[in-house]
Amino acid sequence: xxxxxxxxxxxxxxxxxxxxxxxxxxxxxxxxxxxxxxxxxxxxxxxxxxxxxxxxxxxxxxxxxxxxxxxxxxxxxxxxxxxxxxxxxxxxxxxxxxxxxxxxxxxxxxxxxxxxxxxxxxxxxxxxxxxxxxxxxxxxx
Numbered sequence: 001x002x003x004x005x006x007x008x009x010x011x012x013x014x015x016x017x018x019x020x021x022x023x024x025x026x027x028x029x030x031x032x033x034x035x036x037x038x039x040x041x042x043x044x045x046x047x048x049x050x051x052x053x054x055x056x057x058x059x060x061x062x063x064x065x066x067x068x069x070x071x072x073x074x075x076x077x078x079x080x081x082x083x084x085x086x087x088x089x090x091x092x093x094x095x096x097x098x099x100x101x102x103x104x105x106x107x108x109x110x111x112x113x114x115x116x117x118x119x120x121x122x123x124x125x126x127x128x129x130x131x132x133x134x135x136x137x138x139x140x141x
Contacts, residue, residue, distance in 0.1 A: 023065035025092040027056070027074060029103040029127055032116055034081050048080070049073040066092050082107050102127055 027045075031037035037045055042060060046053040050073065058064050066074070075088045089099040090106045100106045117125055 023092050023094055024096040024098075025059055025066060025074075026098065026103050026127060027091065028060055028116065030074075030078050030091065030107070033103055033107050033109055034078075036081050045074070045077060048077040084108070 031041045031045065034041075042056045043053050046056045049056070049070070051070065055070070059066055059070070071088045071092045075086050075091050078091065079086050084107070086106060087099050090103070093099070103109070117127075119125055
């Protein structure tokens with residue numbers, strides 16, 4: 001084996017740079033649990049966070065990862081809306097490893113199922129399944 005090519009046992013472990021790591025967010029789920037952000041939500045949330053509507057729309061559509069400052073601003077806006085402390089790790093998390101399994105549990109919801117909680121095949125999305133019945137709408141009594 002040539003001297004300048006590392007073998008597989010000694011090869012360095014490669015990690016993605018921190019700015020390329022996928023940061024998932026549950027901004028939309030928090031908005032759906034809110035009365036303030038139910039109508040014109042992205043515009044209101046942007047105003048409350050002191051950012052542009054486009055910045056919130058990019059996060060809602062999954063383009064880009066939020067900065068730490070953005071996560072703090074979002075968390076503060078949601079804390080004001082829900083009148084309780086919220087851990088920023090419940091708003092955004094690396095690779096979806098949220099501190100609390102569902103937004104329902106974070107905000108104290110008893111298991112709502114807004115329209116956006118359902119997949120196209122009428123099964124409940126995992127982020128809403130924590131407190132709610134995970135059967136399809138058709139299977140419910």
